[in-house]
Structures are given as structure tokens and as C-alpha cells.
Amino acid sequence: MSPLTHARYCEEILFQTDLLRDLVKDADLTARVPTCPDWNLRELVVHVGGAHRWTGEIVRTRAAGELPDDGVPGSDGPASGDAAALDAWLAEGAAATVDALREAGPDTEVWTWAWERRTAFWARRMAHETAVHRADAAAAVGQDFEVAPDLAADTITEWLQIVSFAQAEGDPEAAELRGGGRSLHLHATDAPDAEWLIEFGEDGFTWRHAHAKATVALRGPLTELMLAFNRRRKPDEGGLEVLGDRGLLDFWLERSSFG
Numbered sequence: 001m002s003p004l005t006h007a008r009y010c011e012e013i014l015f016q017t018d019l020l021r022d023l024v025k026d027a028d029l030t031a032r033v034p035t036c037p038d039w040n041l042r043e044l045v046v047h048v049g050g051a052h053r054w055t056g057e058i059v060r061t062r063a064a065g066e067l068p069d070d071g072v073p074g075s076d077g078p079a080s081g082d083a084a085a086l087d088a089w090l091a092e093g094a095a096a097t098v099d100a101l102r103e104a105g106p107d108t109e110v111w112t113w114a115w116e117r118r119t120a121f122w123a124r125r126m127a128h129e130t131a132v133h134r135a136d137a138a139a140a141v142g143q144d145f146e147v148a149p150d151l152a153a154d155t156i157t158e159w160l161q162i163v164s165f166a167q168a169e170g171d172p173e174a175a176e177l178r179g180g181g182r183s184l185h186l187h188a189t190d191a192p193d194a195e196w197l198i199e200f201g202e203d204g205f206t207w208r209h210a211h212a213k214a215t216v217a218l219r220g221p222l223t224e225l226m227l228a229f230n231r232r233r234k235p236d237e238g239g240l241e242v243l244g245d246r247g248l249l250d251f252w253l254e255r256s257s258f259g
Contacts, residue, residue, distance in 0.1 A: 004154055006106035009123035010098045012151060013052070016130035017094040020048065021087050023137045029083060033140045035232045036133075041140055042086065046077040048133045049090045055122045056097030059104050063111045097126065115165050128155045135232050145223065149191045152226040156186065156196060159229060160207045163256045167204050173255040177205045182245075184252055185214035186229065188222035198252070216244035231257055 004012075029042035036044060053075040057067055069075060078089040104110075106120035114121060131147055132155065138145040147155075167174035179200045188194035197210040218228065224238035231253055235242050242249060 009127040012127040020134045027141045033136050035136045035139050049093045050075040052093040052097045056100045059100040065111050152222045153194045155226050156229050176255050183214035185217040187219040188225050191222045216248045
């Protein structure tokens with residue numbers, strides 16, 4: 001699949017935010033989120049909106065270092081506890097962040113916590129952050145979740161890059177993702193070229209887009225594959241199929257669950 005553009009990521013932040021707003025506008029905001037059991041719906045929304053505002057402040061100020069959470073105005077949610085105030089706060093933060101990202105363009109240098117120190121990183125990160133947490137909200141209110149195939153595929157690719165970066169930086173859980181001769185194949189059955197091969201070496205893991213026989217394969221619809229890879233779906237739910245060593249798949253999911 002072709003890489004997504006900066007403009008598309010910005011559009012997706014707004015689109016995914018609007019879909020999230022639709023899910024929670026008439027919902028019980030005290031309902032627990034089954035895929036993020038420490039949160040209720042209101043806390044989930046505040047997390048997403050706070051992430052938007054934090055990112056927007058980094059981009060607007062061209063921050064050269066990490067910003068403290070308490071240095072971002074309004075990031076802890078609206079003063080009022082009613083649903084209408086929360087909805088307006090979420091929409092306002094997403095719009096302001098996208099305005100900042102569009103004004104900066106993809107190549108402006110800013111601080112990030114990762115391998116890429118450009119605004120492009122934040123546009124992509126916030127698009128996926130919002131989409132995955134929309135899946136959390138959908139689970140909480142009992143609604144179906146779908147996402148565009150290219151965005152779903154890029155969510156998997158980005159997470160592989162994040163785990164690879166974490167391993168290179170010495171994260172203790174990611175460091176365990178090694179062991180020669182084993183491999184994990186992700187195969188979307190409803191989208192051409194949406195396949196990933198993760199190979200475990202003695203010094204760590206590598207990944208590439210490929211179709212190959214592996215120690216274990218997880219195959220099924222792309223959206224469901226994305227949800228399982230992000231630990232929002234069990235690997236044998238949603239029409240997914242595990243072929244081979246289920247233990248290796250569980251090993252990956254357990255040790256790539258940080259963040």
C-alpha cells in the first residue's frame with residue numbers, strides 16, 4: 001500500500017475524532033472501557049483530547065524538548081463535567097492541533113520521543129492514537145468498528161516501528177523479542193499486499209512486508225488484524241485464525257504491550 005500523506009493524517013485526526021464524538025455523545029460516560037479497564041469513557045476521551053493538545057503545543061511552539069503535561073493549557077479536560085462540554089473540548093483540541101500541523105507542514109523540526117524529529121511523526125501518531133482509542137470507545141458502547149484499509153495497515157506498520165525503536169533503546173520487554181529461527185506472519189485476507197513478516201534473531205527482531213511460511217501466522221480481515229495486533233481483540237476473535245505456534249504470538253503480544 002502507498003504511504004499516507006501528511007494531509008491525509010491531518011484529515012484522519014479530524015475524522016476519527018468526529019467518529020469518537022458520535023460514539024460517546026449519548027453514552028454513559030461512567031461506563032468502563034473493556035479494552036482499557038483502568039478507564040471509563042470520560043477518562044478515555046480526556047486521554048485522547050489531552051494527547052491532541054499536548055501534540056498541538058509541541059508543534060505550535062516548535063518545542064526542542066519534551067513538554068510537561070501541566071504546561072499544556074486545558075489538557076486535563078473541561079472544567080464542566082457535562083457531556084456537551086466534553087464534546088466541545090474534544091472537537092476544539094483536535095481542530096487546533098490539526099491547524100498547527102497543517103501550518104507547520106510535515107518537515108518542521110520538533111521534539112518527538114522517537115526516531116523521527118519532524119512534525120510528520122506527530123500527524124501520523126495522532127491519527128493512529130485517535131483511531132485505536134475510537135475502537136476502545138466502540139467496544140465500551142457495543143458498536144462495530146471499521147477503519148479505512150490503508151490506515152489500518154499503517155497502524156500495524158507504525159506499531160512495528162515503535163516496538164523496533166523500543167528494542168533499540170533498551171526497553172526490557174521489547175529486548176526479549178529475540179530468538180533465532182522463529183517468525184510471525186501477519187496476513188490480511190481482504191487487502192492486497194497487507195502482509196508483514198516478523199523474524200526473531202539472536203540480537204533482536206526485524207520485520208518486512210512479505211508472504212512466507214512462518215512459525216505462527218495470524219490471518220483474517222485487516223481491521224480485525226489491526227485490532228488484535230494492538231491488543232484490542234483476541235487473536236481468535238473477529239474472523240481471525242491462528243496457524244502454528246500460538247505461544248509465539250502470545251509472546252509477541254505480551255512483550256509489545258508497553259505504551
